[in-house]
Amino acid sequence: MSTSVNCNKPGCYGSIEHGICPVCGQPAHAQFDTMENLSTRDEVLTSLRQLLTGQQARPTKEELKEAADRLSLVAPYNFQAWRLHADLLLNALNQLLTRQLEADTSFKILTIPLREEDLRNAAEAALRQCAHFADSSEKRIAIVDEANSVRRETWF
Amino acid sequence: MPTAQMDPIIEMLRSARRDVTPIRLRILLLAIASLTFIFCIFTINTVQQHITAVQSIGKDAAPSVIAAHQIEIGVQAMDADLTGELLHPQSSRQSQQFARDYEKWRVLVGKELIAAARNITYGETEAQSIESLQTNFGQFTAQAQSARDAHQANAEDLALVNYHAALKTLQQSLIPDAERLNKTNGDILETVFHQEESESSLSGGFVLVLGIALTALLVVCQIYLSKRFRRRFNIPLLIATATMVGFVQYLYPALQANTGHLKIAKDDSYDSIAALMNARADAYDANACQSRWLFDRQNAPSVEKSFSSALGKIATFGPENDYSKNYSKTVDKVEKQIKDGAKVNVPGFSGALADALANLRFTGESQAAFDMLKAFGAYQTADQSMKKFENSGDHKTAIEIGLGYDPDSTKYAFNKFDDALVRTLAINKEQFDQAIKNATNDVHGLILSCLLVGFLTIVCAYWGLRDRMAEYAG
Numbered sequence: 001m002s003t004s005v006n007c008n009k010p011g012c013y014g015s016i017e018h019g020i021c022p023v024c025g026q027p028a029h030a031q032f033d034t035m036e037n038l039s040t041r042d043e044v045l046t047s048l049r050q051l052l053t054g055q056q057a058r059p060t061k062e063e064l065k066e067a068a069d070r071l072s073l074v075a076p077y078n079f080q081a082w083r084l085h086a087d088l089l090l091n092a093l094n095q096l097l098t099r100q101l102e103a104d105t106s107f108k109i110l111t112i113p114l115r116e117e118d119l120r121n122a123a124e125a126a127l128r129q130c131a132h133f134a135d136s137s138e139k140r141i142a143i144v145d146e147a148n149s150v151r152r153e154t155w156f
Numbered sequence: 157m158p159t160a161q162m163d164p165i166i167e168m169l170r171s172a173r174r175d176v177t178p179i180r181l182r183i184l185l186l187a188i189a190s191l192t193f194i195f196c197i198f199t200i201n202t203v204q205q206h207i208t209a210v211q212s213i214g215k216d217a218a219p220s221v222i223a224a225h226q227i228e229i230g231v232q233a234m235d236a237d238l239t240g241e242l243l244h245p246q247s248s249r250q251s252q253q254f255a256r257d258y259e260k261w262r263v264l265v266g267k268e269l270i271a272a273a274r275n276i277t278y279g280e281t282e283a284q285s286i287e288s289l290q291t292n293f294g295q296f297t298a299q300a301q302s303a304r305d306a307h308q309a310n311a312e313d314l315a316l317v318n319y320h321a322a323l324k325t326l327q328q329s330l331i332p333d334a335e336r337l338n339k340t341n342g343d344i345l346e347t348v349f350h351q352e353e354s355e356s357s358l359s360g361g362f363v364l365v366l367g368i369a370l371t372a373l374l375v376v377c378q379i380y381l382s383k384r385f386r387r388r389f390n391i392p393l394l395i396a397t398a399t400m401v402g403f404v405q406y407l408y409p410a411l412q413a414n415t416g417h418l419k420i421a422k423d424d425s426y427d428s429i430a431a432l433m434n435a436r437a438d439a440y441d442a443n444a445c446q447s448r449w450l451f452d453r454q455n456a457p458s459v460e461k462s463f464s465s466a467l468g469k470i471a472t473f474g475p476e477n478d479y480s481k482n483y484s485k486t487v488d489k490v491e492k493q494i495k496d497g498a499k500v501n502v503p504g505f506s507g508a509l510a511d512a513l514a515n516l517r518f519t520g521e522s523q524a525a526f527d528m529l530k531a532f533g534a535y536q537t538a539d540q541s542m543k544k545f546e547n548s549g550d551h552k553t554a555i556e557i558g559l560g561y562d563p564d565s566t567k568y569a570f571n572k573f574d575d576a577l578v579r580t581l582a583i584n585k586e587q588f589d590q591a592i593k594n595a596t597n598d599v600h601g602l603i604l605s606c607l608l609v610g611f612l613t614i615v616c617a618y619w620g621l622r623d624r625m626a627e628y629a630g
Contacts, residue, residue, distance in 0.1 A: 128627075138176075144627050145177050145384070153386040 018121040068109040082130035089123040124151040178628040188617040196610035202359040209352035214592030216277040217345035223272040224338035225433035230265035232440035239447035285337035292329040360411040367404030392620035417595035424517040425588035435508035442466035474504030524580040531573035538566040
C-alpha cells in the first residue's frame with residue numbers, strides 16, 4: 001500500500017504519481033528555490049549527460065545516486081531536462097533488467113525505489129512529459145513510442 | 157494532379173512504410189471501418205437476395221401457380237358437372253346434385269381468381285392472363301347457363317349447341333389462360349430458384365470470407381496494440397472481435413439453412429405439388445371428357461382421344477395392348493419399392509403419377525400416393541366397363557356407371573383417386589409452407605443485426621484506438 005506524497009511546488013496542491021505531479025507536471029524531487037539554480041541548470045545537465053552517455057562502463061549505483069541528487073536540483077523546464085530524467089531512470093532500469101543492479105526498494109533515484117515496476121512507471125511518465133517538449137512531431141511520436149515500449153505491461 | 161494534393165497521401169503511405177505508430181493506428185481504423193462497410197453492404201445484399209428468393213418462390217409465384225391450377229381444375233369440374241346435369245332429366249335428384257356441384261366449383265373458381273388477382277407480382281403478362289380469365293369465365297358461365305336453361309326447357313338440341321359454345325370458351329380461352337398464368341409464375345419460380353441456387357453458395361462463401369478477413373483484421377489490430385503499447389487486451393476491440401465472430405458464426409449457417417429450406421420447398425415439395433396439380437387438372441379433364449363422351453355422342457371419337465391423352469399425362473404403364481398386365485405389374489413393383497424404402501422407379505411407368513411417386517419425401521406421402529395409383533387403376537377399369545355398356549347400346553347402365561357413385565362406378569373410383577391426390581397434395585403443401593416459414597425465419601432480422609454489428613464494430617474500433625491515437629496528439 002502506498003502513501004500519497006504532496007507536490008512540493010509552491011502553490012500546487014497535486015499528489016505525486018509515478019514520481020511526477022499530474023497537476024503541475026513537475027517531478028517530486030524538483031527544487032523550487034532560488035534564481036541562482038537557473039544559471040547552473042545547463043551545466044548540471046551537460047555533466048549528467050556525459051555521465052550517462054560518455055563513459056564506456058555503465059554508471060554504478062553510487063554514480064546513479066549522485067546523478068539523481070544533482071538532477072533533483074534542477075526543475076525540468078525543457079526537453080533536455082525531461083529527457084535526462086527519463087534516461088537516468090532508463091539507465092537504472094536497464095541495469096536492473098541485465099542484473100547489473102539488484103532491486104532495492106530502500107534505494108531511491110529521484111524518489112523512485114529501485115524496482116522494475118516503479119522505474120518503468122516513472123520512466124514512462126518522464127518520457128510522456130518529455131514528448132510535450134518535443135520540437136517536431138516525428139520526435140514526439142518516437143518518444144511516445146519509447147514511453148509505450150518501456151511501460152509496465154498491463155492487461156488493458 | 158497537383159503535387160500539393162498528392163503530398164499528404166504520399167506522406168501517409170511513406171509514414172505507413174516507416175512504421176509510424178499514429179499513422180498505423182489511423183490506417184488500421186480506416187481499414188476496419190472500410191472492411192466493415194464492405195462486409196455490411198455485401199451481407200445485406202446477400203440476405204436481401206435470399207429474402208427476395210423466399211418471397212418470390214413462397215409468396216408470389218407458388219400461390220399463383222396453385223391458384224392457376226385450381227382455376228383450371230375448377231372449370232374442368234364445372235364442365236363435368238354441366239354435362240352430368242345435362243345428361244340427367246331436369247329436376248331429377250342426380251341433376252340437382254350436379255347443379256349443386258357446379259355451383260360449388262363456380263364459387264371456388266371465383267375465389268381462386270381473386271386470390272390470383274391479389275397476387276399479381278410479375279407485371280403485364282400475369283395481369284393480362286387474369287383479366288382474360290375473368291372475362292372468359294364470365295362468358296363460360298353465361299354460355300353454360302344458356303345450356304342449362306335450354307335443358308330446363310327440354311330443348312336438348314339447343315342445350316347441346318350452347319354447351320358446345322361453352323366448351324369452346326373453356327378449351328380455347330379459359331384453359332389456355334390458366335395455363336399461361338401457371339407458366340408465367342412457374343417459369344419465374346424456376347428462374348429465381350436456379351439463380352438463388354447458383355448464387356447462394358458463392359455469395360454465402362464470400363460473406364464468410366469477408367467476415368473472416370474482418371475478424372483477422374481486428375485480431376491483427378489487437379496484436380499490434382498489445383505489442384506496441386504493452387497492453388495485453390483492448391476491451392473495445394475484444395468486444396468487436398467477439399461480436400463479429402458470433403455474428404459470422406450465426407450468419408453463414410443461417411444463409412445455408414435458408415438455401416436448404418428453399419431447396420426442400422422447391423425440390424421436395426413444390427415439384428411434387430406442381431406434378432400433383434397437373435395430375436389433378438388432367439384427371440378433371442379426363443373426368444369431364446368421360447361425361448362429355450356420354451353426352452356428346454356425335455363427337456365421341458375426338459372426346460375419347462382427349463380422354464386418353466389426359467389419362468396418358470397422369471400415368472402410362474407401358475404398351476397399350478397389355479394395359480392390365482402392365483398396370484398390375486407396376487402396382488406390385490411400386491408397392492415393393494415403397495415397402496423397401498427405395499426410390500420408386502418402374503420401367504415403362506411414366507406421367508405425373510410416376511413423377512409424384514418418384515419424389516416421395518414426407519411421412520404419409522407414400523401411402524397416399526400409392527392409394528392414388530390403386531384408385532387410378534379402378535377408375536380405368538370402371539371407365540372401360542362404362543364404355544362397353546354404352547357401345548353395346550345400354551346407355552342407361554353406362555350413365556349409371558359413368559356418373560353414379562356406386563362402388564363400381566367411375567365417379568366412386570375418381571373420388572377415391574381425387575381424395576388420395578388431395579391428401580398427397582396436402583402433405584406436400586404443409587411441408588412447402590413449413591419450409592418457406594423456416595426459410596423466412598432463417599433470414600429474419602439478419603439485415604438489422606448486420607447493421608448493428610457493423611455499427612458496433614466501427615464504434616468499438618474507434619473507441620479502442622482513440623485513446624492510443626490521442627497519446628501522439630501532442
